[in-house]
Amino acid sequence: MNESEQPIIEVKELVKRFGDRAVLDGINVNIPRGKITVIMGGSGCGKTTFLRHLIGLYQPTSGDILVDGVNIAGLKEKEMNEVRRKFGMLFQGSALFNSMTVGENVAVPLREHTDLSPEIIRIIVRVKLELVGLTGFEDFMPHQISGGMKKRVALARAIALDPKIVFYDEPGAGLDPITASMIDRLILDLSKKLNITSVVVTHEMKSAFRIADQVIILHKGKVLQVGTAEEIQNSKNSYVQQFIQGESEGVIPFKQTSEAYLKGLLST
């Protein structure tokens, strides 16, 4: 297998417990290099927890996560920070630093991790903002721009150090459909133009099927199905069908079963 075919992230038997509850229960999955992988699942299925493991914010209870051949489970902070140089992350709420201008926000990783002169950093910041279509917004404060623009600034910051992998946590959340599809187009553009591997966590069907090369469906801390967008849409699995059709009744009941309800009522 040559390098380009080898998956960039390999997850093996990943388990995460919070107390007694297993949020992730033995996940085995590969994320292909240079492709867009979408992770889907209902609320509380563990997809955000899974993403947080991939970027090293959580440590797994057991199992391995190989990023470019390096196992990041149980890695020390210093070594983890080396791995993180390959990452960019777009947070759900953008997570821009509110005390800094847009330009300074994009410059933070450059200032901290490189020895470039301020002039060069300024040029790189302009180039990155141009890539996300926000030329000339360097001197705005985050509270002066719209939610969609913030997302784009956060994306510019995420790609400031030319990462190999960019993670997106609910990129379309809280945005109108047009802005959300603009973000989708940016994800596609970046992936193709810069050959970045993208990992997108979302529960928005339309956007997922528009951008995905590979879809992973999580359910109750397990991988339910992995496949291309088409394979998922034609899935025989009844849960997957309920999920993509967005029906309230189905394999996943709307209500808790009556027994559990009764138990819940009587136990105070």
Added chain:
Amino acid sequence: MKEFMGKVGQALYFVLAGVARLWSLGSAVAAYTISAFFKKKVIPRAVLFRQMVLIGIDSTAIVSLVGASVGTVLALQAAYSLKSFGAIMYTGSLVCVAMARELGPLIASIVICGRIGARMAAEIGTMMVQEEVDALTTMGINPIRYLVVPRVLALAAMLPCLTVIADVMGMIGGWAIGVTGLGINSHLYIAKSIDALVLKDIYTGLLKSFIFSILIALVSCHQGLSVSGGADAVGKATTQAVVISIVLIIVVDCLATAVIYYALPT
């Protein structure tokens, strides 16, 4: 009885656990500060200078005002007692020694605790809620190095300066009342003050304010970093930061005074 002892044990556990967490945060800050002498770019300068302006320059006015008021009140109250001994001319020495040793550091610290400690806890707490701290971590930037270290250093540099301002303003306040209200001769007032003040009064006061500054910054940043949840948690952390800082300042002040003036050889 059993229940009561259980509560005592629980309270003790919380206190000790808190001290341990503060200690570990403090030692991380110390390690980064020491490594800043050998490595480049440990301390983010922009953040450091922004904090210094915010803490130092922007707090000068309020610290001066409170310092002067305390000096004035102190002179008025001292004169009342001293009058019965016919020792009213010693008002100046009392005010100056009290301001330099005790009230200057204490007042500057408490004003800064309310102004800056609360702000630090709320700011870092909001950054936790809005995932900004996680964003720093995923960029490979340690939040303690980037957020806590510059705040601790800025406060440690600025609080002794503000203490000097509070000292001087308190002394001026006392002098103004002594000369105008109490009818003490201005030369006599100043001469008695200079006689009474020794260098030790001033540098122990500054040493105290330095210790207080580290306490305030560590407690406030720690409260900020332990926020999880939403606006409610930020509010709680802000209150906690101020309350814990003030209690610690006063307790540590007692200990420091006992050690400096009674345990150590003079």
